[in-house]
Amino acid sequence: MKQKASTAVVAPVSSEKSLRRRLRLGERIVEGWIFLAGTLAIVVLLGIITILLKEGLPIFAHTSPLEFLFGATWYPISDPPTFGILPFFVSTLMITLIATAVAIPIGVGCAAFLAEVASAKIRETTKPVIELLSGFPSVMMGFIGLALLSPLVQTMFNLNTGLCGLTASIMLSLMSLPIIVSVSEDALHAVPQEFKEASYALGATKWETIWYVCIPAALSGIAAAIMLGVGRAIGETMTVLMVAGGALAVPVSPTDPMMPMTAAIASGIGNAVRGDLKYQALFAIGVILFLMTLTVNLVADRVLERQKRKFAR
Amino acid sequence: MTKAEMSRQVSQRTAFIFLGIATAIAVVPVLFIIIYTIISGAGAITWGFLTQFPSQAGKAGGILPAIIGTFYLMLGTVLFALPVGIFAGVYLTEYARDNWLTKVINMAIVNLAGVPSIVFGLFGLGVFVLAFNFGLSLLAASLTLACQALAMVTTTSREAILAVPREYREGSLAIGVTRWQTVRHIVLPQALPGIITGAVLAISRAAGETAPILVVGAAFILPRLPQSPFDQFMALPYHLYTVSAHVPGTPTSVVWGVALLLLVVVLSFDILAAVIRARARHRR
Amino acid sequence: MNADQTLPTSRIVSPDSGAKLRTEKVNLYYGSFQALRSITMDIRACAITAIIGPSGCGKSSLIRLFNRMNDLIMGSRVEGNVALDGVTIYDSKIDVAEVRKRVGMVFQKPNPFPMSVFDNVTFGPMRHGVKNRAELEEIVEKSLRQAALWEEVKDKLGQSGLALSGGQQQRLCIARVLAVSPEVILMDEPCSALDPVATLKIEDLMRGLVEQYTIVIVTHNMQQAARVSDMAAFMMMEEDRAGVLVEYGPTSKLFTNPKDKRTEDYITGRFG
Numbered sequence: 001m002k003q004k005a006s007t008a009v010v011a012p013v014s015s016e017k018s019l020r021r022r023l024r025l026g027e028r029i030v031e032g033w034i035f036l037a038g039t040l041a042i043v044v045l046l047g048i049i050t051i052l053l054k055e056g057l058p059i060f061a062h063t064s065p066l067e068f069l070f071g072a073t074w075y076p077i078s079d080p081p082t083f084g085i086l087p088f089f090v091s092t093l094m095i096t097l098i099a100t101a102v103a104i105p106i107g108v109g110c111a112a113f114l115a116e117v118a119s120a121k122i123r124e125t126t127k128p129v130i131e132l133l134s135g136f137p138s139v140m141m142g143f144i145g146l147a148l149l150s151p152l153v154q155t156m157f158n159l160n161t162g163l164c165g166l167t168a169s170i171m172l173s174l175m176s177l178p179i180i181v182s183v184s185e186d187a188l189h190a191v192p193q194e195f196k197e198a199s200y201a202l203g204a205t206k207w208e209t210i211w212y213v214c215i216p217a218a219l220s221g222i223a224a225a226i227m228l229g230v231g232r233a234i235g236e237t238m239t240v241l242m243v244a245g246g247a248l249a250v251p252v253s254p255t256d257p258m259m260p261m262t263a264a265i266a267s268g269i270g271n272a273v274r275g276d277l278k279y280q281a282l283f284a285i286g287v288i289l290f291l292m293t294l295t296v297n298l299v300a301d302r303v304l305e306r307q308k309r310k311f312a313r
Numbered sequence: 314m315t316k317a318e319m320s321r322q323v324s325q326r327t328a329f330i331f332l333g334i335a336t337a338i339a340v341v342p343v344l345f346i347i348i349y350t351i352i353s354g355a356g357a358i359t360w361g362f363l364t365q366f367p368s369q370a371g372k373a374g375g376i377l378p379a380i381i382g383t384f385y386l387m388l389g390t391v392l393f394a395l396p397v398g399i400f401a402g403v404y405l406t407e408y409a410r411d412n413w414l415t416k417v418i419n420m421a422i423v424n425l426a427g428v429p430s431i432v433f434g435l436f437g438l439g440v441f442v443l444a445f446n447f448g449l450s451l452l453a454a455s456l457t458l459a460c461q462a463l464a465m466v467t468t469t470s471r472e473a474i475l476a477v478p479r480e481y482r483e484g485s486l487a488i489g490v491t492r493w494q495t496v497r498h499i500v501l502p503q504a505l506p507g508i509i510t511g512a513v514l515a516i517s518r519a520a521g522e523t524a525p526i527l528v529v530g531a532a533f534i535l536p537r538l539p540q541s542p543f544d545q546f547m548a549l550p551y552h553l554y555t556v557s558a559h560v561p562g563t564p565t566s567v568v569w570g571v572a573l574l575l576l577v578v579v580l581s582f583d584i585l586a587a588v589i590r591a592r593a594r595h596r597r
Numbered sequence: 598m599n600a601d602q603t604l605p606t607s608r609i610v611s612p613d614s615g616a617k618l619r620t621e622k623v624n625l626y627y628g629s630f631q632a633l634r635s636i637t638m639d640i641r642a643c644a645i646t647a648i649i650g651p652s653g654c655g656k657s658s659l660i661r662l663f664n665r666m667n668d669l670i671m672g673s674r675v676e677g678n679v680a681l682d683g684v685t686i687y688d689s690k691i692d693v694a695e696v697r698k699r700v701g702m703v704f705q706k707p708n709p710f711p712m713s714v715f716d717n718v719t720f721g722p723m724r725h726g727v728k729n730r731a732e733l734e735e736i737v738e739k740s741l742r743q744a745a746l747w748e749e750v751k752d753k754l755g756q757s758g759l760a761l762s763g764g765q766q767q768r769l770c771i772a773r774v775l776a777v778s779p780e781v782i783l784m785d786e787p788c789s790a791l792d793p794v795a796t797l798k799i800e801d802l803m804r805g806l807v808e809q810y811t812i813v814i815v816t817h818n819m820q821q822a823a824r825v826s827d828m829a830a831f832m833m834m835e836e837d838r839a840g841v842l843v844e845y846g847p848t849s850k851l852f853t854n855p856k857d858k859r860t861e862d863y864i865t866g867r868f869g
Contacts, residue, residue: 039404041464041467044460045428054439132580135579135580137550138521138524174339237430238524262429410671483666486697487666490720490721490725
């Protein structure tokens with residue numbers, strides 16, 4: 001064992017002072033900015049809520065909330081003007097419903113195919129293509145619907161115009177596919193291998209395993225995927241503005257021309273004057289739109305968190 | 314093979330065919346749209362189309378102001394969104410404690426990502442155009458798009474920063490380097506590819522986004538280029554909207570030309586982002 | 598014949614002011630989990646102090662106490678006093694970076710930065726304000742020589758630190774610490790990821806460094822503790838309690854004539 005003979009003690013040279021907290025002003029300032037940037041998301045979200053409420057709520061002094069929500073006529077320039085958003089609300093609901101109904105089997109089927117059936121090679125080539133779709137600008141999809149799909153729908157259903165709820169729904173279903181596919185696929189991937197092995201051990205085929213084991217186990221994730229798809233469809237603006245037809249009547253059939261809430265705001269805001277009734281009414285539509293997507297996203301986030309914890313080890 | 318087994322095999326095959334068809338339905342339209350747009354629009358893309366001002370309400374002439382306007386928008390958006398997004402990512406990974414504030418921030422980010430683009434338009438109109446009195450302008454539009462991009466830039470930055478190994482931070486902190494210096498000289502350089510991916514995606518979105526700028530300042534036809542951030546501007550996506558939906562009689566080749574150009578701009582940034590991400594993953 | 602007598606084996610606090618680092622009744626908590634229990638010990642200046650014990654007993658928590666690395670863990674909380682040269686370091690008036698500048702740390706897994714050998718060594722000094730190129734070059738050579746790495750890397754200072762062998766990487770990390778002229782070097786199982794040859798090199802290095810530096814090393818390699826250290830602390834965890842300091846004293850005594858039965862069991866078990 002080596003032992004040092006001398007135990008040189010290093011004298012504490014003004015130790016206390018040298019350890020005292022430095023000012024580091026530059027860093028404090030940067031860190032202040034970092035904190036501000038961190039909280040900016042809250043500020044923007046609160047800003048959105050504030051602006052929508054501040055500009056939108058005054059309309060209820062003119063039109064009661066019930067009249068506003070359930071009124072079937074939207075005539076901002078008649079005298080007296082009426083602001084009933086039922087046509088927009090029903091349009092949004094109808095288009096979103098059809099779009100989702102179309103997108104669910106395709107999206108979940110595609111996710112199951114990519115997660116469980118496809119070879120690595122097919123997966124590697126397919127996924128980027130679907131990711132490209134999520135990058136398509138919505139105005140591009142609107143234009144495609146306008147130029148290519150609407151004539152098709154018009155002849156197929158023998159309509160006066162192909163610009164209708166159905167055309168918008170089909171385009172929207174296509175646009176909500178990427179998010180549904182990617183989130184569902186993640187959920188399917190998270191299903192533990194042991195579940196599948198147990199199923200195979202009982203003699204189940206691959207398809208039976210997917211249908212009876214994987215999809216039920218991933219159900220909450222798939223549900224969240226669908227909700228995110230719904231959120232996207234509700235909020236989508238340009239596509240529906242361009243292809244839904246823009247009619248102000250309450251739609252009855254999917255092939256009716258429609259005006260969803262987003263399109264109503266986009267087409268009306270250009271010639272609204274700040275503070276006038278129409279301007280207020282459009283912001284009030286924004287409030288309802290915001291609340292709808294907020295709810296959908298909050299629920300989807302919750303469900304995803306739960307799903308994540310379910311298989312976390 | 315028994316009959317029952319056979320029927321199980323048949324049902325499996327049928328099911329897989331349906332799954333394959335579902336995948337094809339998702340993939341084929343994408344390829345079709347790209348190819349169709351290239352074929353229909355390529356003829357319109359000439360030097361003159363790219364460098365001239367529009368005439369006859371966009372029916373003739375070029376789309377130079379729309380290209381320049383979109384370029385400014387992309388620039389403005391990334392200029393505003395990137396620093397804030399990076400700092401927010403740094404805050405959430407390096408400074409935030411596990412408390413209510415952090416929970417609220419994360420919730421705000423999730424919700425911000427889901428706010429409809431037209432609502433961002435209303436926000437931009439109320440705040441930047443009217444309250445801040447920037448008017449219908451490039452500046453108001455860039456700020457609006459930056460607010461919209463904030464959630465995405467923050468999340469991609471956060472993921473990129475989280476992926477930097479803890480050991481690097483410890484090695485730096487353990488020799489008396491302060492937290493910010495560690496972030497600045499170790500963490501951020503390592504996270505750069507991921508951060509750039511987020512920035513590039515934000516640029517791509519800014520190039521394609523239409524609804525917000527329709528509310529806060531895009532102009533249909535402008536005879537000149539924007540001279541200052543307070544000027545109105547033309548933009549490619551808005552131009553596509555107007556010539557396709559509002560100007561009857563526009564030659565289809567012109568409309569498809571605008572569409573092709575928009576698609577090329579947006580997708581090339583998306584692909585660039587994917588390449589950077591793939592490379593960064595490869596290096597690790 | 599030496600100062601060891603001033604540190605009676607069973608008495609942990611020395612009245613001698615030669616303590617470079619001192620802990621008094623320190624409790625450390627991670628949330629509700631208590632990782633250290635009433636630890637009181639003096640770390641002698643210019644000596645090698647080894648902390649041994651089974652895994653999970655709190656060795657790493659203890660060594661990370663001395664440069665406040667535990668601060669990085671969410672929900673960690675320290676009670677009691679930890680002093681560097683008599684100055685309490687867990688205090689709102691204290692600059693953590695200054696503490697860590699004087700109490701450097703080397704980790705279990707070599708963690709050179711993904712940059713050149715040169716930049717690895719100059720990283721600390723540059724952050725602390727050394728800008729002059731000649732001065733930096735001088736620091737690099739001196740630190741690498743001290744870390745016994747100079748001869749091996751002097752022709753490839755521009756090469757990435759990650760391209761070195763494991764043992765070289767660890768010595769680079771030591772050089773990186775030396776470059777900021779610390780007073781204390783904490784080593785958290787510095788050889789556990791290295792082969793025997795590289796381990797011996799690091800041990801030789803430590804014996805050389807101890808002339809100028811106070812060294813604290815965590816190791817679960819008993820032979821290593823016996824070979825290099827002057828003082829040794831044995832920690833263990835009892836049934837459901839981690840972080841108990843069982844015995845602390847001169848290495849020779851702790852290994853040949855332990856006072857505590859548990860120390861003896863552990864050492865003989867491990868040696869036998």
